[in-house]
Amino acid sequence: MAILLAPMEGLLDFVLRDILTRVGGIDRCVSEFIRVTNTLLPDRAFIRIVPELLNGGRTFAGTPVRAQLLGSDPTCLAENAAKLAALGSDGIDLNFGCPAKVVNRHGGGAALLEVPELLTDIVSAVRRAVPAHMPVSAKMRLGFNDDSRAVECALAIAEGGADELVVHARTKADAYRPPAYWERIADIRAAVRIPVVANGEIWNVQDAQRCRALSGCDDLMVGRGMVTDPGLALAIRGAATGVQDEAVTWQTLVPLLHDFWHLVCTGLEKRQQAGRLKQWLNFLRRSYPQAEVAYQALRTVNEPAAVEQWLLAHLPRPQ
Numbered sequence: 001m002a003i004l005l006a007p008m009e010g011l012l013d014f015v016l017r018d019i020l021t022r023v024g025g026i027d028r029c030v031s032e033f034i035r036v037t038n039t040l041l042p043d044r045a046f047i048r049i050v051p052e053l054l055n056g057g058r059t060f061a062g063t064p065v066r067a068q069l070l071g072s073d074p075t076c077l078a079e080n081a082a083k084l085a086a087l088g089s090d091g092i093d094l095n096f097g098c099p100a101k102v103v104n105r106h107g108g109g110a111a112l113l114e115v116p117e118l119l120t121d122i123v124s125a126v127r128r129a130v131p132a133h134m135p136v137s138a139k140m141r142l143g144f145n146d147d148s149r150a151v152e153c154a155l156a157i158a159e160g161g162a163d164e165l166v167v168h169a170r171t172k173a174d175a176y177r178p179p180a181y182w183e184r185i186a187d188i189r190a191a192v193r194i195p196v197v198a199n200g201e202i203w204n205v206q207d208a209q210r211c212r213a214l215s216g217c218d219d220l221m222v223g224r225g226m227v228t229d230p231g232l233a234l235a236i237r238g239a240a241t242g243v244q245d246e247a248v249t250w251q252t253l254v255p256l257l258h259d260f261w262h263l264v265c266t267g268l269e270k271r272q273q274a275g276r277l278k279q280w281l282n283f284l285r286r287s288y289p290q291a292e293v294a295y296q297a298l299r300t301v302n303e304p305a306a307v308e309q310w311l312l313a314h315l316p317r318p319q
Contacts, residue, residue, distance in 0.1 A: 001219060001240055002028065002197070002219040003027055003220055003236060004166070004219070004221040005063075005226060006226075007031055007068050007093070007095075008032070008223050014031075014050065015264055015267060017065065018061070020226055020230055021061040021063040023231060023256070025234035026226075027064075030065075030166075033049075033068045036070065036073070036077055037071060037106070039076070041080055041083070046067065047087075049067070050067045053088055065089070066135070067084050067089040068092075068095050069126075070108050072112060072118065074118075074124070077094070078126050078128065081126045082130055092130055093138065093139060094122060094136070096119060096157070097172075098110060099141070099176075104144075109172075110140075110172035111144065111172075113144050113153050116152050119157050120156045123138060123156075123160025127160060127162075137164040137165065138164075138166070139165075139199070140157065141167075141172055141174075142168075142174075144172045151188055154188040157192075163194060164196075165194055165195070166196075166199050167188055167198060169185050169201070178201055182210070182215045185214075186215050189215065189217060197217060197219040198221070202220060203229075205232075205235050208236040250291075254318065255318060257277075257280075257315060261277055264276045265304060273304045274304055278295060278298055281298065294314070
């Protein structure tokens, strides 16, 4: 059983990847997408999104990070994939699932699910461009407006030479509204001969168990559930193996919140810093009452110095 950390634009960036992989239970991360549009990107563009490339393609906890590319031109994607491979990415992941209107309007993300033959061309071009030992994976939704071509798209991706397929069990039209249609992943899994990973609406251990049962997938990708409950991957693995780790308590999280804040302050622009902490606290308050208290106290605070002062006064780092 493998548990992957999902790519989520504007949320699961290198800062949260660092912190969440310190908690444990995650086997691999996929980065936020790197947009490719008719140009070969400079090294700094890749490193800005995936600074783990400077650490052997791993988070500081040692978890591999696979860089994700988003675009629609096979040749351009292949050229950028080759450069990423040379920079030491754990592999190349291709985004065929982003539901953002601006991305879809330019023919990227989930819009590619309307043109299955282009999926094959993209995967084939990238597969040829990178070393044979380097994994090439893809992430797709069930479709654009409906799921009628889900199996066709999955077969097209597999035909292109993908080594693995993650399926987010909703269409673009479904966006992030519940439910996730995990049973449709089972249809895809029955049709393709490559490993399939199930993704979507996995918020707790019970969701993970139902997802595995309905999809038939051993491996899972989790996103917002991990942001809300950093111990989720450990709990899922414990339930599957019968060996439970200790729960990730608020006391366990406090030093990680300080580490998160330090990374935010050193890695992001000043205008982004308070918002990033409040964004994570907003998710954490679903699992921790103490996060609700912190979120309400900092909700209108935007000056990093004032945030720092509150953290030191109310959430001192344990000795």
